[in-house]
Amino acid sequence: MNALDHNRSLLGDYGSYVLPVLNFRRIVLVRGSGSYVWDANGNRYLDLNSGQFCSVLGHSNPDVARTLLEISQTLQHTDTSTLSETFLRAARKIHDCVPEMNGRTILLSTGAEAVECCLKYAKHIKERPGTLSLDRGYHGLTHGSAACSLSRDRIRPPLDHSYVAPAPVVHGDADDGPEVDRCIEHFAEIVARHRQHIAAAIVEPILSGGGFLFPPPRYFQEIRQICDDNDVFLIFDECQTGFGRTGTWFHYEQLDCIPDFVVSAKAMGLGYPVSCVIANGHTVPHPKFAMEYFSSHQNEPFAGALVTHLIDRIETCDLLAANRRSGEHLLAQLATLAAEFPLVASPRGKGLMCAFDLNVPATVDGKQAGDRFCAIAQENGLLIQHCNFGRTIRLLPNYLASPEDFAFLADRLRDTLATFQIFLDQTS
Ligand SMILES: Cc1ncc(COP(=O)(O)O)c(C=O)c1O
Known part of the structure; x- marks a missing residue:
């Protein structure tokens, strides 16, 4: 072993203390700044994932650090039944970003927690046990969210009344033809057949993990109508698309389709665990205590401070x-x-x-190809992720990534593709 391979020695010394839930990268990160992170050997990587799509103002952003320091010196935590001024201001800010929602917000920790809370809330109000989700959707790995996700077959026990409709396998607004019609018909059939059991339909406006699918606005408008006609809530999971990622506060704004609930996460926490459920104040009844929800880290002051920081930054810097x-x-x-x-x-x-x-080629295993591509990218100084079982490469850089960062990306992607082609030539 190279005596200076600190990545390897750290993994060797401490790796056996880690629960092996993933095939982790063979590098250990020690610091980050802006669009870049560094491993223990001093290698620099352009982070095209913004962490896990979360550090949207870059790594170690000094303004974010100041915001966190300030709140941690002012009010670190409250009991669950007591709200802080910092949280209240953030809830108001979210409301004002998208006034058409007349939103009522709870802040939580992870995307899956927010999806779980939202599904529970929807089922409670409609007094029905079921959900409708898309076959290629991804909503998290808690029991309820996983039952709505593409890994649904792996949960034990399976959740009753988890209905599934096909997602349109299309790639943009112009891609609006028979595939979209087919999927709308399926959606309508399932709702018609099971409406007495379905409380809510949950969809990602851009299906990311399932293949980066972009159903056109008509798809969402039509399923909105089907939900309305059958008294079913429509939930948009904007964990990835929310808080500016696609160029609007939420992606639903680009679809001319207002949901009953928006769930979001990732960007809003700037790299810290923050998620939310926003209930549409026009369509979701809100009697006091519609449903009790009580967890240790809901509506945390630090979460409110981060959300306010992000919204202010998005506004002031357009x-x-x-x-x-x-x-x-x-x-x-x-x-x-x-x-x-x-x-x-x-x-x-x-x-x-x-x-x-x-x-x-179809003969090459998709997962193996995707893993190989990302490994070569890493050797070329890029941290990149695949989805769609290895067949799709996704890029979700931070909001402050510069033209120089993108030039570096293009340059290194060229090298990565050339090396990947050699790998393919050798394996096929
Ligand atoms: C659309 C969507 N929903 C929900 C989740 C789950 O979020 P978390 O991993 O924070 O639980 C994710 C995570 O990738 C996601 O992309």
Whole structure:
């Protein structure tokens, strides 16, 4: 072993203390700054995932650090039944960003927790036990959220009354034809058949983990109508798309379709565990104590401070417009790469949520190909993730990523694709 391989020695010394729930990367990160992170050997990586799509103002942002320091020196925590001024101001800010929702917010910790809370709330109000989700959707790994996700077959025991409709396998607004019709029909049939059991339908406006699918606005408008006609709530899971990622506060704004609940997470916590459920004040009845919900870290002051910080920063720096511009730039770069490398298929995206498919032969295992691609990217100084069982590469950079960062990305992606092609030539 190289005596200076600190990544390896850290994993060797401490790795056996870690619950092995994942095949972790073989590097150990020690610091981050802006769009970059460094491993224990001093190697620098451009982080195209913003952590797990969360550190949207970059790593170790000094203003975020100041906000956290300030709240931790003012009010660290409250008992669950007592609200803080910091939380109340954040709830009001969320309301004012999207007044059409007349939103009523609870802040929670993870995306799955927020989905779980939302489903529970919807079932409680409708007094029905079931949900309808899309086959390629992903909503988290708690029992209720997993029952609505593409890994649903792995949960034990399966949840009764978890109905599933096919997601349109389409890649953009122009992709609005028979596939979308077919999926709307399925959705309508399932709701009609099981309406007495379904409290809510839950959908991602962009299906990320399931293949970066972009159903067109008509799809969402029609399922909205079906839900209304059958007295079923419509929940938008905006854990990835929410708080500016696609160039609007929430992605539903681009679909002309207002949901009954928005669930969000990731960006809103700036790298710390913050999520939320926003109930539509016009369509969700809100008697006092509609349903009790009591957990140790709900409506935390630090969560309120981070959300307020992000909203203020988005407003003062006009980051919604900036994300739309940066996204167009990134997408243009992916289109250029697609023209150069037949390996790059269907570049697509909205704002800073972009992806392309790996055009590998059907005989190559998708997961193996995706893992290999990301490993080569890492050797080239890029931290990138795949989804869609390895067949799609997704890029969700931070909101402050610069043109230089994107130039570095394009350069290193070229090297990655060239090496990946050699790997494919050798395996097929
Ligand atoms: C759309 C969506 N919903 C829910 C979740 C679950 O969030 P968490 O991992 O914070 O529980 C995720 C996580 O990737 C997600 O992308």
